[in-house]
Amino acid sequence: MSGWVSAWLQGKSEGDEESKADGFQAGGNTLSDGAAPATADEIRRKRLQKLQEQQLAGQQAVSSNESTANPKDDVIMSNPDASSPQADKKQRIHALTAETYINDMLQRVLHVTLSPANSSAELLLLPQFLAQEEAQDVLLLSAANVSEVLYSRVIMNPADLPGGTHHPLAAVAYLEQVFYRCRDETQKLQSTFLRLPADKKQEAQESLNSIREMCLNYSATALTDPEIFPFEAGTINTDALEKIVRLQANPQTPEFVDGIVAVVEETGATLPIFAPIFQKLLSELFLIAPPSLMSSFYNNMYILTVLCRNKALATVFTQIPGFLLTPGPPMTGRRLQDATALGILLRFSCNQDPAIAQMFTNITKRTKNDVDNSILTIRNKLDSVQTAVADIITLLLKAGGSAREQVLAWLEQAMQVNAERAKENPDANITSTNGMFVNLTVVLLKLCGPFLAPNSKKAQLIKTAYLTTQNPLFPFDETRLVGSGAENAAPQLDDRQALSSSDFNFITRCYFITARAMHLGPVGMMGQYMRLLRQLSYFQSRMNAPDADPRLKAHFDQMATAKMVMDAELLHPDLLHEMIRFSLLTCGVVSSICTGSTAFDQSSLDLPLPAPDTETNALLKYIPEHLVDDLSSVLKFIARLQPKALAAFELKKLLRMILVFLSSPGYVHSPHLRAKMSEVLFHIFLPSEESEERETAGTAFGVELLRTDALAQRHLAPCLLALYGDVEHTGFYEKLEHRYNIACLLKYLWKLEGHKPAFLRISEDRENFVKFAHGLMNHINSLVTDALIALPEIKVLQEEMQDVARWMALDESVREQKQSLLSDKERTVTSSLQLANETIHMMSYLTSEIQEPFVKMPELEDRLVGMLNSVIVKLTGPRGVELKVNNPEQYKFRPKVMLKEIVETLLHFAQYPSFLEAVATNGFYDGPVFRKCAHIVARTQLLEPSDIPKFETFVVEVEKAAEGAANLEETLGEIPEEFLDPLVFTLMKDPVLLPSGYTMDRSCITQHLMNDQSDPFTRVPLTVDQLQPNTDLKTKIEQWVQEQQQKHAAK
Structure with missing residues (x-):
């Protein structure tokens, strides 16, 4: 120059x-070499x-x-006669x-x-x-x-x-x-x-x-x-x-x-030059209201992507004002969504978007192809948003240094300020929208992609010790997985280590951020989706009524539109696929914590696990319960709504985790969560033909794994038998559904030769078998009783409605009330009989090979006899005719099948005299009813031809036992009060002394303790091992009985 x-x-x-x-x-x-800063002129x-x-x-x-x-080097100017004047020219x-x-x-x-x-x-x-x-x-x-x-x-x-x-x-x-x-x-x-x-x-x-x-x-x-x-x-x-x-x-x-x-x-001027450009691009996106998927957002996002490919500019982007949510009220998810850079990018979704809602108007008049095309359009738009934001965040992370920390800090902040979303009914005014969280979860799953592959070595870099620190993702009062009672209750003080999240590698932080995002986002939305389906079913049934309110259709259309929008984002095949991969990884991570092995080395797993020891394995007490709950919810949801999405997955990690927790219930205190695991087994591993009432995914890999896995063959059946009793504490309606699932699984396992030995082994575990058998018999009693009480009431209502003249003469409000009552009764009967059929069938096939535990334990024998006698009397007794309703199959009422399996169960014990005596002395026994039952069996050929005479012989033998019991009662005469059980007032055979000083018959107090673990007189907690044999009283009773018999013989 x-x-x-x-x-x-x-x-x-x-x-x-x-x-x-x-x-x-x-x-x-010309600048000074000293430390003084250079002036602008310099x-x-x-x-x-x-x-x-x-x-x-x-x-x-x-x-x-x-x-x-x-010049000779140039072909243009090369000339052999260069020295001549003409050459110079x-x-x-x-x-x-x-x-x-x-x-x-x-x-x-x-x-x-x-x-x-x-x-x-x-x-x-x-x-x-x-x-x-x-x-x-x-x-x-x-x-x-x-x-x-x-x-x-x-x-x-x-x-x-x-x-x-x-x-x-x-x-x-x-x-x-x-x-x-x-x-x-x-x-x-x-x-x-x-x-x-x-x-x-x-x-x-x-x-x-x-x-x-x-x-x-x-x-x-x-x-x-x-x-x-x-x-x-x-x-x-x-x-x-x-x-x-x-x-x-x-x-x-x-x-x-x-x-x-x-x-x-070089001069540090990057931020002041480029920050305004970033802010202007973001402000233009912010001004798009509502943040519609159909708006012109893509160009600005793409420009941001191009800029962030430069690491220096990526760093500038993370340093602009508003990249992180600045401290100060309100620190809410909605403010994070609207006032931070990444929140503005992620908020473009289906939420409250009139353009999206318009795509599903008059849903009942649209063709399926039309609706599918609309859903495909929405998914393509969602893909563009999610891909663009994923690219931007990936570039910011690759910039390293402060840029990476800023992004991770924002992700952790997003989880903190949206803690409200963990509630069943969160306040939508202070949380980020569902759409934003779906977008965020998709982006996070993309980031996790490299370590979600099966047996990925990168997954082994996940440091589960992160849970023991005061991390910003999981509140210290979060419900814990391991423990019981006060042990798994949230601690009053945060006892976790005071370590920073930055002390952990990126894979660890990314994994746990994604786990939390799934909990706050898609998992909660799945619950909303299932509730929406139930509401739609209810409104649809109401709309079909002749006098339906016209407003119902408008409400139905509104909910149907909401359902279609959720279909587009929540049932996106790519999202489902990635959530399955993440859930299977979580199975390995959680199992590794409990077993003390790596997530991929469980070949020598020995079950059940030792009781959890939080002293030697402190990490156990910090596992959030929702990690396991979420993966169970996700997989069950997908199996029910998009079962094909599971077809390509090898599910061994899932089955191993379920076996670990069901065989070692100390590691999962919540019976609700253990019951949910049985639902996962039912929906994913059970062949579809094995469930008559509910469709299952029954994936090829899952079915084959359930059939052949050695660990499952040893432990699954006993685990399910134990769980059948544990679900008693999950609520009335939930209990019915869980037990139906378990019954279907057990019925299928019973057919598999590799699993049958496990059923026989559980009968050797007296404590657990008594618990299971008692729960099974209680359940059959309550189900059959509820159903058979409601059936006559249904019959009366049906007959009343069939008399058209009388029916129409009733006031309209009375008719509506009776119709509503009929619907309630029909639902109760259907659900009760659906499960009763499965449980009675279970009792039949189990007792075909397992009898001794019942006859060796009087408390079980008496309960079994009472249940069987009760059902026979209800079905074939004088009031059996009241059970004849219109279209019984509609209610799953199959009296012939039920009677057949009850009779088969009785025949399984026909060779045991004590059983015959128990049947004869049971309060439900009715000789004429049993003879009528034998006649019905012979007339309708309910049993195999060779079994019909066996049952007739059984009835005769029971009658003889009844006569003998009646003679003994006459022989004994009036029994001294000290020999009578104080609860049922029958002669005690094996008196035991309670800590309170009362004496009861062992079978009677044992049955009581199955339902209530307390002293029936003082209500003080009581267990079976506290009972002490009263040998002196037993000797007196035996002597008195012998004396009475001798006196009677002398007469």
């Missing part, structure tokens, strides 16, 4: 600059010196090339041709000319160079003067430019155009069709490189120190940069913007 240019930049005269030129160049860096002076040095270096390089050039012509090409090239790049003859609308004449042209024959653009020419063009008065002051072209805009024209000319230089001497090609390329560098330096100066350019006022250059950023969004990060960033980064 010549001296006058430097003088102009610094506001001095040419003479002053020339007088100081030597000192300026000799002094090198920074500008340093930049000018750098440009001047670059110019001098370029001129020296050009001079060197000119001095060493050998040709050489000058060829040299002139090469210089002319460089001149023309630089004219095309700079859009300026030094020759009035070439001046045009495209080529601007620079008048300050005319004097030099007059002194020479031809003034051409070259490497020697290109720097002066470029600077002269940059600082020209807008009035002298095309467009004038009304449409000024900012320096940055012009320099950007020059920069890319250099790239185009470089491509031309590389063409094989260009015949130019090698040294001239090199000179031309160096000129282009020098121009590109000057463009970047001048642009940086215009953005950081605009006052250096005398005619660049206001924000013209920053506005130009913003326009460049918007127009240059292409698959490759713009070279020009990257170059500017590289220059300004």
Whole structure:
């Protein structure tokens, strides 16, 4: 750069600059070497010196090339007769041709000319160079003067430019155009069709490189120190940069913007230059209200993606005001969504979007194909949002350093301020929307992708010790998985380690953030979705009534639209697939914590596990219960609504986790969660043909795994038998559903040869078998009783409605009341009989090979006999005719099948005298009813031909036992009160002493303790092992009985 240019930049005269030129160049860096910060003038002076040095270096390089050039090296100018005058003339012509090409090239790049003859609308004449042209024959653009020419063009008065002051072209805009024209000319230089001497090609390329560098330096100066350019006022250059950023969004990060960033980064000016651009792009997205999927959001998101490919700009993005939620009220999810950069990007969803709702109007009149196309359109829009935001966040994380920490801090903050979403009915006014959380979960699952693959080595980098720290994701009062009673209750004080999240690797933090996001987002939405389905079913049934309220249809359409929108986002195949992968990973992670092994090394698993010891394995007491609950909910939801999504997955980790927790219930205190695991088994592993009433996914991998897995063959049946009793504590209606699922699973396992030995082994565990058998018999009693009480009431209501004259004579309100009562009764009967059929069948096939535990334990034998006798009397007794309702199959009422299986169960014990005696002495026994039952069995051929006479013989033997019991009662006469059980007032056979001092018959108190673990007289807690045999009283009773028999015989 010549001296006058430097003088102009610094506001001095040419003479002053020339007088100081030597000192300026000799002094090198004019900035102080001390620690004092450089002033703005010093920074500008340093930049000018750098440009001047670059110019001098370029001129020296050009001079060197000119001095060493050998014309013989150029094929154009090569001539054997070069020494002749004619050859000299040709050489000058060829040299002139090469210089002319460089001149023309630089004219095309700079859009300026030094020759009035070439001046045009495209080529601007620079008048300050005319004097030099007059002194020479031809003034051409070259490497020697290109720097002066470029600077002269940059600082020209807008009035002298095309467009004038009304449409000024900012320096940055012009320099950007020059920069890319250099790239185009470089491509031309590389063409094989260009015949130019090698040294001239090199000179031309160096000129282009020098121009590109000057463009970047001048642009940086215009953005950081605009006052250096005398005619660049206001924000013209920053506005130009913003326009460049918007127009240059292409698959490759713009070279020009990257170059500017590289220059300004050295002076720390990146943030003030680019932060306003980021903020403007975000503000435009924020102003889109509502944040509709159908709005024009994509262009801004794509520009942000392109910018964030530059690591320095990615860091700037995370440093703009509002990237994190600033402390201060309200710290809510809704504020995070609307007031932070990533929240604004993620909020584009289906929520409260009129355009989306319009796609599903008049849903009942739309074709399925039409609805499917609408759902596909929404999913494509969601994909564009989720992919764009995932790309942005991935780029921010790859920028490393502070950018990565800022992103992770925002993700953790998003979980904290949305803790309200963990509630069953969260306040929608203070939480982020469902749509935003679906988007966020999808993005997080994409980030987890590299370690979700089966047996991924990266997954082993997950440090579960994260749960033991005071992390920002899981509140210290979160319900814990392991423990019982007070042990799993939330502690009053946070006893976790005071470690920072930043002490853990990215994979660990990403995994647990995703786990929390699924809990707060999709899992909660799944519950909302299932409730919506039940409401739709209810409204649909009401709408079909003849006198239905017209407003019901409007409400139904509104809910149907909401359901379709949730279908689009929540049932997206990609989301379901990734949630399955994440859930299976969680199975391995949680199992590894409990077993003390790695997530992938459970080949030698020994069940049941030892009792949980939180002293030696402190991590156990910090596992949030919802980790296991969520994966169970997700897999059950998918199995019910999109079973095909599970078809491709190998489910061994899932089955192992379920076996661990069902066989070792101390690790999962909640009976609700253990029951949910049985639902997962039912919906995923049970073949569809094994459940008559409910469809199951029955995946090929799952069915085969259940059939052949050695661990399942040893432990699953006993686990389910124990769980059958445990679900008693889950609630009345929940209990019915859980036991139906378990009954179907047990029925299927009983058919598998590999599983049957496990059923026989459980009968050897007296405590657990008594618990199971007692629960099973109680359940059959209550189910059958409830159903058979309601059936006569249904019969009465049906007969009343069939008498049309009498029915229509009733008041309308009375008819509605009776119709509602009938519907309630029908639902009760159907659900009760559906489960009763399965449980009676279970009792039948179990007792076909397991009898001894029942007859060896009087408390079980009496309960079994009472249940069987009760059902026989209800079905074939005098009131059996009241059970004949219209269309009994509608209510799952199959009296013949039920009677057949009850009779088969009785025959399984026909060879045991004690059982015959128990049947005969039971309070439900009725000789004529049993004879009638035998007649019905023979007439209808309910049993196999060989079994019919066996049952007739059984009835006869029971009658004999009844006669013997009656004779004994007559023989004994009046029994002394001290020999009678104080609860049932029957003669005690095995008296035991209670801690309270009372004496009871062992069978009686044992039955009581099955239902109530307390002393029946004092209500003090009581267990079976506290009972003490009263041998003295037993001896007295036996002697008294013997004496009474002897007296009777003597008569």
